[in-house]
Amino acid sequence: MGHAPSTVMQVMLVVLVVLPGITYQFLRERSRGPVPGERDLGERVLRAVGASLLLDALYLLVAGPQLVRWARESATGGWDGFGHQPRRAALLGLVLLVGVPAAAAAAVSWWERGRRPAVRYRSTPTAWDRMFHGRGSCFVRMRMRDGSWVGGWYGSRSFVTSYPQPPEVYLESAWLMRPDGSFVRPIAGSAGLHVRAAETDLLELLLPPSVPEPDPGPGDPDGRTPAPHTPAPHTPGSEPS
Numbered sequence: 001m002g003h004a005p006s007t008v009m010q011v012m013l014v015v016l017v018v019l020p021g022i023t024y025q026f027l028r029e030r031s032r033g034p035v036p037g038e039r040d041l042g043e044r045v046l047r048a049v050g051a052s053l054l055l056d057a058l059y060l061l062v063a064g065p066q067l068v069r070w071a072r073e074s075a076t077g078g079w080d081g082f083g084h085q086p087r088r089a090a091l092l093g094l095v096l097l098v099g100v101p102a103a104a105a106a107a108v109s110w111w112e113r114g115r116r117p118a119v120r121y122r123s124t125p126t127a128w129d130r131m132f133h134g135r136g137s138c139f140v141r142m143r144m145r146d147g148s149w150v151g152g153w154y155g156s157r158s159f160v161t162s163y164p165q166p167p168e169v170y171l172e173s174a175w176l177m178r179p180d181g182s183f184v185r186p187i188a189g190s191a192g193l194h195v196r197a198a199e200t201d202l203l204e205l206l207l208p209p210s211v212p213e214p215d216p217g218p219g220d221p222d223g224r225t226p227a228p229h230t231p232a233p234h235t236p237g238s239e240p241s
Contacts, residue, residue, distance in 0.1 A: 020101045021052030027105035055104065059096060125163040128197065131205065132160045132169075140171055141181055142195055143202040149177040152193045153186070154205075167197035 025048040059067060070092070141151030152171035159170045174193035176184040197203065 015097065016056055017049065017052050019052070019097045020055040021048035021050065023098055023101035024048070024051040024055070024105050027102055028109065031105065031109040051101070051104075055096075055101060059100075126167070128160075128167040129162050132162075135205070137208070139175075139183065139206040139208065140169065141177065141183070141204050141206065142200040143181065144199060145201055149179070149181045150193065150195060151175050151177050151181075151183060152190070158192075168194065169197070170194045 025044060070088075135154070137153070137155045139151060140154045141149060143149055152174040154169070155172050157172040161168045171193040174187045174190040176187055178184055
């Protein structure tokens with residue numbers, strides 16, 4: 001077990017047992033997105049090996065005799081066996097190790113999307129990712145655990161982390177906030193604001209008003225962040241006036 005594969009047959013067996021499942025697993029994760037159940041590396045390896053074994057069984061069912069005959073010919077000739085027909089070896093490698101696993105991953109992803117019921121569950125791993133996915137520019141305000149408010153402008157230079165990283169947000173400019181959570185004005189000289197979601201108990205996104213942007217003024221030199229109309233946030237349990 002501690003020795004590296006030395007013969008053609010050993011190398012082919014290792015590749016066939018591992019690589020198709022890795023290709024399948026990688027493309028499935030790219031299509032579906034990461035899920036909490038696959039954060040453990042050992043579980044991901046087991047899934048990849050299981051997918052490889054299933055694909056290998058399908059290969060043997062469909063073209064078993066031809067594959068076994070070609071493998072024996074290559075093994076008999078050693079490494080030089082690949083040199084006699086390199087195009088066939090490359091084509092088989094692309095089809096068996098990349099093409100078929102990619103097609104299987106696409107088919108499974110399409111099938112899952114088609115049978116998914118219209119419920120609130122989505123493949124997006126967290127509500128945080130869902131909230132910021134495809135989000136355009138807006139204002140963000142957050143109530144910290146001590147009751148204070150922070151907020152700012154979420155624009156093209158802002159950034160949010162996504163699963164599986166801890167939820168954090170960087171706002172490209174910070175704003176002065178009133179005790180009721182309303183915005184006052186940009187903080188002069190602000191180069192950004194970084195907040196960890198774990199330190200907040202409320203986060204709200206606010207779209208800028210659909211009115212022409214005001215002329216640039218003090219604290220807002222380029223006029224690209226119009227002041228939002230921000231009523232005091234509604235507290236659960238209280239009726240809005």
